[in-house]
Amino acid sequence: MDFxxxxxxxxxxxxxxxxxxxxYTAESLRALVGxxxxxxxxxxxxxxxxxxxxxxxxxxxxxGMSTEAFALVAEEAGYVACPEPLVDVAGVVAPVLADLEHxxxxxxxxxxxxxxxxxxQNPYVSQIVDSDAVLQFMDNEVRLIRGENLRRETADSIxxxxxxxxxxxxxxxTLATGQRAQALAAQAxxxxxxxxxxxxxxxxAAMIDMTIKYAxxxxxxxxxxxxxxxxxxxxxxxxxxxxxxRPVVYRAAASLAQDDERAKLRAAHAxxxxxxxxxxxxxxxxxxxxxxxxxxxxxxxLWMKRVWALAGLWGDRNHHLRILDRTILAEGAELGPxxxxxxxxTRKRS
Amino acid sequence: MDLAYTSGQREFREEVRAWLAEHVPPEPxxxxxxxxxxELHREWERTLNSGNWGMVTWPVEYGGxxxxxxxxxxxEEEYYRAEAPLRVSQNGIFLLGPTLxxxxxxxxxxxxLPPMAAGDEIWAQAWSEPNAGSDMAAIRASATRVAxxxxxxxxxxxxKIWSSRAxxxxxxxxxxxxxxxxxxxxxxxxxxFPLDADGITxxxxxxxxxxxxxxxxxxxxxxxxxTNRLGEEGQGWQIAMATAGFERGLMLRSPARFQKTAERxxxxxxxxxxxxxxxxxxxxxxxxxxxxxxCLNTYYTASRIMAGxxxxxxxxxxxxxxxxxxxxxxxxxxxxxxxxxxxxxxTQDSVDDGRWLDGYMFSLAxxxxxxxxEIQRNIIAERCLGMPKG
Numbered sequence: 001m002d003f004x005x006x007x008x009x010x011x012x013x014x015x016x017x018x019x020x021x022x023x024y025t026a027e028s029l030r031a032l033v034g035x036x037x038x039x040x041x042x043x044x045x046x047x048x049x050x051x052x053x054x055x056x057x058x059x060x061x062x063x064g065m066s067t068e069a070f071a072l073v074a075e076e077a078g079y080v081a082c083p084e085p086l087v088d089v090a091g092v093v094a095p096v097l098a099d100l101e102h103x104x105x106x107x108x109x110x111x112x113x114x115x116x117x118x119x120x121q122n123p124y125v126s127q128i129v130d131s132d133a134v135l136q137f138m139d140n141e142v143r144l145i146r147g148e149n150l151r152r153e154t155a156d157s158i159x160x161x162x163x164x165x166x167x168x169x170x171x172x173x174t175l176a177t178g179q180r181a182q183a184l185a186a187q188a189x190x191x192x193x194x195x196x197x198x199x200x201x202x203x204x205a206a207m208i209d210m211t212i213k214y215a216x217x218x219x220x221x222x223x224x225x226x227x228x229x230x231x232x233x234x235x236x237x238x239x240x241x242x243x244x245x246r247p248v249v250y251r252a253a254a255s256l257a258q259d260d261e262r263a264k265l266r267a268a269h270a271x272x273x274x275x276x277x278x279x280x281x282x283x284x285x286x287x288x289x290x291x292x293x294x295x296x297x298x299x300x301x302l303w304m305k306r307v308w309a310l311a312g313l314w315g316d317r318n319h320h321l322r323i324l325d326r327t328i329l330a331e332g333a334e335l336g337p338x339x340x341x342x343x344x345x346t347r348k349r350s
Numbered sequence: 351m352d353l354a355y356t357s358g359q360r361e362f363r364e365e366v367r368a369w370l371a372e373h374v375p376p377e378p379x380x381x382x383x384x385x386x387x388x389e390l391h392r393e394w395e396r397t398l399n400s401g402n403w404g405m406v407t408w409p410v411e412y413g414g415x416x417x418x419x420x421x422x423x424x425x426e427e428e429y430y431r432a433e434a435p436l437r438v439s440q441n442g443i444f445l446l447g448p449t450l451x452x453x454x455x456x457x458x459x460x461x462x463l464p465p466m467a468a469g470d471e472i473w474a475q476a477w478s479e480p481n482a483g484s485d486m487a488a489i490r491a492s493a494t495r496v497a498x499x500x501x502x503x504x505x506x507x508x509x510k511i512w513s514s515r516a517x518x519x520x521x522x523x524x525x526x527x528x529x530x531x532x533x534x535x536x537x538x539x540x541x542x543f544p545l546d547a548d549g550i551t552x553x554x555x556x557x558x559x560x561x562x563x564x565x566x567x568x569x570x571x572x573x574x575x576x577t578n579r580l581g582e583e584g585q586g587w588q589i590a591m592a593t594a595g596f597e598r599g600l601m602l603r604s605p606a607r608f609q610k611t612a613e614r615x616x617x618x619x620x621x622x623x624x625x626x627x628x629x630x631x632x633x634x635x636x637x638x639x640x641x642x643x644x645c646l647n648t649y650y651t652a653s654r655i656m657a658g659x660x661x662x663x664x665x666x667x668x669x670x671x672x673x674x675x676x677x678x679x680x681x682x683x684x685x686x687x688x689x690x691x692x693x694x695x696x697t698q699d700s701v702d703d704g705r706w707l708d709g710y711m712f713s714l715a716x717x718x719x720x721x722x723x724e725i726q727r728n729i730i731a732e733r734c735l736g737m738p739k740g
Contacts, residue, residue: 331620337609340646
């Protein structure tokens, strides 16, 4: 029983952190706003670091790393409000295509192809560029839609770094139907939920750090506002909420490698905890920033808006609370410590 | 990350479960804040000790089993599963014990640790004074050293307050000003004293539930040997801060306690489900999730500590989280119980023998003791987040 990351996982985290914080500065994000630039070049760099194939087995050209290590990388992406569809491509799509042993997996890992996800729970696909394909998870079918067969209509997100599209297919390749399709869609949902939760942890941490910096610099009544107890307490409360969401997300990431009913529950808990921590951190941040936090010019809004968007993705609060409610409050539910670490063995997906 | 229990850990769990199944009293004991209940809980400490279960994380040489933190968590999970009695020796074993091990000399350790583990000496904490609660550095109780040809002693003067169970306990540990010129946190010393010494008067204070769970302790020329001082003169503040760290940290409130309460809350909800609003239902669910989050965070922290990490001011996050969770759970229970919430245990129609009401009252103390949550938030902001002191 050891609830820690391995040293190689931490090394990957550190590598991701160094790259992402260097590449995606607040200035670089602001430069993207309003440009509606479609290809920032950042994706190619992520591919070069191997992140597109992070979860793809080495035999198919990927890094073959663990789900919990990817959660750490997703958290780092969230910290810098990275606009690249890393969770989508590497976290959700690539593992499913690897499971289906589809040829596209190696292409994704090599950076020759980018495949985004569409899911019945998510009304829009984000970040499509012309060459991208879409793996669509529908009620009874999983299908691959190549770029040339994709039709799309833009929708406007308040998050200026998210380009949203409603999609339609002129033609597609059916990869699974019936029960298999449903199972894949469910898996996609809880992977998306867990990794998005990890992004939300990163976003929350970044907003808290921004707010700390602001509270130390901003002076009123002859003192830094961070010296006022009301400000301290608000920060401490947001920090505590984040600290207690963190292990829930990591736990859920670890359990993605298991193919069981509890993985779904853990994903649901993670999404609720991380979304709540993210929303709370955003509200605390804007309150402490005061009026300047309400501007387009300050960086804060970019992080807040990402939280607002991600909180609703891969199953909103309502969706996941219903899953938890149905299980935990059901007759004969297994509860308490026995259910927390339920005689689990870590069994990595091959 | 390996979230499977080892076979050794599973065997340990089974061993604990089996022993507790054989020894836990079939009926709950009377409150440990009563004379009768206190002694019955002491007897339970002796029973635990007879099976060498009293202090599992202590080194074997001091009466423990040398268990690591994960084993401690497993022990607690089984302990709460078995609904075993509360630990009347908690101030001693969770607070003073580790403090003694870190700051005591060999004679002090061999004098005090074994009877502590055995339940023969139960300890009360004498920290606060009427003018010194959150502002502990404002304490005034003094310990004046009197030379006596190598058998020096301290003369204790002053008053302590809010000392839990001091009216029933055997010994107390407290912070006294040994340097009369000193101010604030300087010049303090950590001193152990028998509660039945001449010059010490313990006056019970009645708590909300009617029981004398608190006490004032008056020191009027009480003499204790200088060898009852832990650490150096003037080191009292530093030692007290270490004790406070133990208090906030993993030992005092293990997650099993709150997971058990959450399970009971779910059961209560299910009992009354037909008449409970969706709003209350969602509070029950949230409480359960938070109890699980607390468990996960504890295992996460325990794993880091066992690998050589330390728990610093993030322990303050812990304290805020469990105390607010506990209050939320009990408040939700009262909402479910409704009109019968005010009924005391023993009254006909009281729900679960008034346990939820008792638990709610005790949960109101949670955000206050072990450092108020306001102080904890100050600590988090200043020491974890770098905010300047006000």
